Amino acid sequence: MTRPFLPPLILAFAIFPLTALSELPQPQQKPDEALVQADQAMLTDTGRRALQQKLKNSVFTVTATPQSAHELLSERHFDGAAAAVTPETVRDVLPADSFVETAAPTPPANKPPTSFFDRGLSEVSSPFSQRNAQAPTLTSDHQYYLTTADWLTGSSAVQIRIHGKTIPARITHRDDANNIAILESQPQPDISPVNVYPADRPQPQLVYVLLNPDSIYESLTQHTLHAPQPHLYGTVSHLTARNGYPIFTSTGELAGLTIGPDTAHTKAFAAHTGVLDRALHPKKYDRTTIETITPKTDY
Numbered sequence: 001m002t003r004p005f006l007p008p009l010i011l012a013f014a015i016f017p018l019t020a021l022s023e024l025p026q027p028q029q030k031p032d033e034a035l036v037q038a039d040q041a042m043l044t045d046t047g048r049r050a051l052q053q054k055l056k057n058s059v060f061t062v063t064a065t066p067q068s069a070h071e072l073l074s075e076r077h078f079d080g081a082a083a084a085v086t087p088e089t090v091r092d093v094l095p096a097d098s099f100v101e102t103a104a105p106t107p108p109a110n111k112p113p114t115s116f117f118d119r120g121l122s123e124v125s126s127p128f129s130q131r132n133a134q135a136p137t138l139t140s141d142h143q144y145y146l147t148t149a150d151w152l153t154g155s156s157a158v159q160i161r162i163h164g165k166t167i168p169a170r171i172t173h174r175d176d177a178n179n180i181a182i183l184e185s186q187p188q189p190d191i192s193p194v195n196v197y198p199a200d201r202p203q204p205q206l207v208y209v210l211l212n213p214d215s216i217y218e219s220l221t222q223h224t225l226h227a228p229q230p231h232l233y234g235t236v237s238h239l240t241a242r243n244g245y246p247i248f249t250s251t252g253e254l255a256g257l258t259i260g261p262d263t264a265h266t267k268a269f270a271a272h273t274g275v276l277d278r279a280l281h282p283k284k285y286d287r288t289t290i291e292t293i294t295p296k297t298d299y
Contacts, residue, residue: 052220080243082145147244149181180279199277230274
């Protein structure tokens, strides 16, 4: 009696599960929820020193003196910080007569081209021949600073220390809904105003804070910023600064202002760019509509 030939049958059963397994659907790839990875913007030691040197002329300490409840009580002082900003940053919330708009200089018409590829483009219908007009320059008789508003409540005097010199300042605008205040002082030399990081761009995760500016204890520290809601406070992983200490990106743009520690005292709240944009551009978020009512007279 001969036995049946089994190897082909066993081989068929061995191959069939592999074939069925290969036909299973592939697992779905989960999209990366983080638009900006923290390690993409990490600065080297040389880059951090350059950023610290750049921010020396942009971040300054602020001292607020609250009104005394009684003349026999000793005078108290609150300290914080502010960031110098350009007039364009605060133009939407300050009176129009606070600024002077100067037209950009017009380039000479007969200026010879500086490149071989510029020759003849002004006489042809090419998109490359169009030159973007420069935006007008906005100037002001004052220097403006951004800080938080809560710690300035009830202050009778505000002073800013700039390069070893204490100058008086005043609160020119206050937005308690977003906790943002604008300070102004007389123009000072050696000041480099910073730009605010655009609110429509992905929120930076790795940020930097300049602690104790213009002192022997000055240092640039690195932290992480988490802002899940555009209209609510975010959190930043530091507790050493509060009262309006500015938060910067790796390129030196203003990414927020520190408010104070959270209830657990493990991190600090921060007014990030979404909050700053609401405070500096309120018309963008205004949903008020005025209804015009026309009375009828033909009854």
